[in-house]
Amino acid sequence: MKRFKNILVVVNDDGELKQNPAVLRGIALAQQNHARLTLMDVVSPPDGAITEYKGIISAEELTENIITNRMKRLEKINELTEGNFDVNIKVSIGRDFIEIVRQVVLEKHDLLLKVANDQPISFDSSDFHLMRKCPQPVWLFKRQEQNTSPKILAAIDLSLESYDEGKALNAFIMDLATSLAKWENRELHVLSCWSLYGENAMRHSGFLKVSNEKFEELLKEEEQANRTRMNALIAQYPNQKIETHLIKGKPVDIIPAFSQDNDIEVMVMGTVARSGIPGLLIGNTAETILRLINSSVITLKPKGFESPVK
Numbered sequence: 001m002k003r004f005k006n007i008l009v010v011v012n013d014d015g016e017l018k019q020n021p022a023v024l025r026g027i028a029l030a031q032q033n034h035a036r037l038t039l040m041d042v043v044s045p046p047d048g049a050i051t052e053y054k055g056i057i058s059a060e061e062l063t064e065n066i067i068t069n070r071m072k073r074l075e076k077i078n079e080l081t082e083g084n085f086d087v088n089i090k091v092s093i094g095r096d097f098i099e100i101v102r103q104v105v106l107e108k109h110d111l112l113l114k115v116a117n118d119q120p121i122s123f124d125s126s127d128f129h130l131m132r133k134c135p136q137p138v139w140l141f142k143r144q145e146q147n148t149s150p151k152i153l154a155a156i157d158l159s160l161e162s163y164d165e166g167k168a169l170n171a172f173i174m175d176l177a178t179s180l181a182k183w184e185n186r187e188l189h190v191l192s193c194w195s196l197y198g199e200n201a202m203r204h205s206g207f208l209k210v211s212n213e214k215f216e217e218l219l220k221e222e223e224q225a226n227r228t229r230m231n232a233l234i235a236q237y238p239n240q241k242i243e244t245h246l247i248k249g250k251p252v253d254i255i256p257a258f259s260q261d262n263d264i265e266v267m268v269m270g271t272v273a274r275s276g277i278p279g280l281l282i283g284n285t286a287e288t289i290l291r292l293i294n295s296s297v298i299t300l301k302p303k304g305f306e307s308p309v310k
Helices: 021-033 047-053 059-074 077-081 096-107 125-133 158-162 164-183 199-204 212-234 251-261 283-290
Strands: 006-010 036-043 087-093 111-115 138-141 151-155 187-194 242-248 266-270 296-300
Touching: 006 021, 006 096, 021 036, 021 077, 021 111, 021 138, 036 059, 036 096, 059 087, 077 087, 087 096, 096 111, 096 125, 111 125, 125 138, 125 283, 151 164, 151 251, 158 164, 158 212, 164 187, 164 212, 164 266, 164 296, 187 212, 187 251, 212 242, 242 251, 251 283, 266 283, 283 296
Parallel strands: 006 036, 006 111, 036 087, 111 138, 151 187, 151 266, 187 242, 266 296
Antiparallel strands: 138 296
């Protein structure tokens, strides 16, 4: 977690700052890393709703009043930092995820923290936009009861180990998950799913005559190849206690079930890979997984990812 030097925390509700986990984690990280910390809120433009207030208050006056109130609220952050370091305050007007991503891009923030918008399971469309479009790590906190045995899950795709960019993404996931586990003294689990390419065809096709013995041999070879990749990756973190899990099956089935069954509090995963890299935890697969989990998440993208928001 020491890599983060320019942290952005988005405050998107009217609750107490001292009860906001994103604010508290942001302060702790900034203090530990001697990092720059920015607190941000986004005000929606009045649009057509202002016609209801004609003769009472202008759109400009109403918006300015809202901004002033939001600024005063964010300034209470000084009470939590006890004046140990300065916090930048920003209130923007516009569509929330666009303004947030633009802030990250323009001010070169290296981490975004935010409490996820209320949603019984998964995340709402605005938070999904952040996970898709923000070029830096996005840490979304779910409002839930405090876990008595907090666990971190690093979801990695071992098939990406054959590609430099994919290998770097797995290393990024592992670096962040291990450092978070150390920082907060948490139990760390690493999970990867595997499958045998063409398994159904070999099992059921009348054209591919593969004996049961040969088929079982192929399965064992594929599992062992993935286990070798897993062991090589884990060996790079000799001072970290890690529980490893290599499970046969589809990530969209395995990962959400594992997260729920093992009371995972925070999942660290990749959400997108650049073109030309095959893999499981990319694009639609990652989004499907995120729609099926109810834990906090830290989502990462490969180095060089460019946001469509400018």
